[in-house]
Amino acid sequence: HGPPLLVEMIEFCQQASRWLLLNPKNVVAVHCKGGKGRTGLMIAALLLWSGHRLCAIDALELFTFRRTEDYDPEDGIDEAADDDGVVGLRQIHHNQGVGGPSQIRYVHYLETMVYNGVDAYRLCKMHLVSLEIPVGKLSARKPQFLFDTSQ
Structure with missing residues (x-):
């Protein structure tokens, strides 16, 4: 599953922070x-936003620690077991943290x-002039994209 919009993350953090500050209970x-x-x-976004954790990786790590019953710091925020941890077709996961790369990246975006x-609310209009994707045998490598954000 993909991450929410940054604006949605910010609105959640603002509302949740206000609610939590109203009463310690x-x-x-x-x-x-x-x-x-x-x-x-x-x-993790709320932990970062509220200052409970000072960086994205610490916020993600705290969530993983609290979410995982048998937390192992050597496994990182979401580590699948090696081949030894495979039982039948089911793979055992040790730490139960945020695993999606885009989800982790968005916590880092919020940190930035x-x-x-x-300002996440500032809209920047861009005009795509061209998009070239090489095809054929001579360009069998991954396509490269270049975006110019000048206006």
Whole structure:
């Protein structure tokens, strides 16, 4: 599953932070189907936004630690077991953290926004002049894309 829009992450963090500051007994419940990827992304975002954790990787690591019963710091935020951990067709996962690369990346995007003052609400209109994708035997390697964001 992909990450939410950055604006949605920010709005969640703003609303959840306001709610939590109203009363020390207030809680925020976050869930998704598996309770790992999208939930972890939003919890890590809130931990970062609220200053409870100072960087994305620490926020993701705390979520993984709290989400995993038998947490192993050597496994990182979401590590599948080696071939020794395979039982039949089911692979055992040790740490239960955010596993989707785009979800992890979006927590890092939020970190950049928090510390560098990036405005997620500023819309930037871009005009794509051309897009060239080489095809055929001579260009059997992966296509490369170049985008010019000048206006």
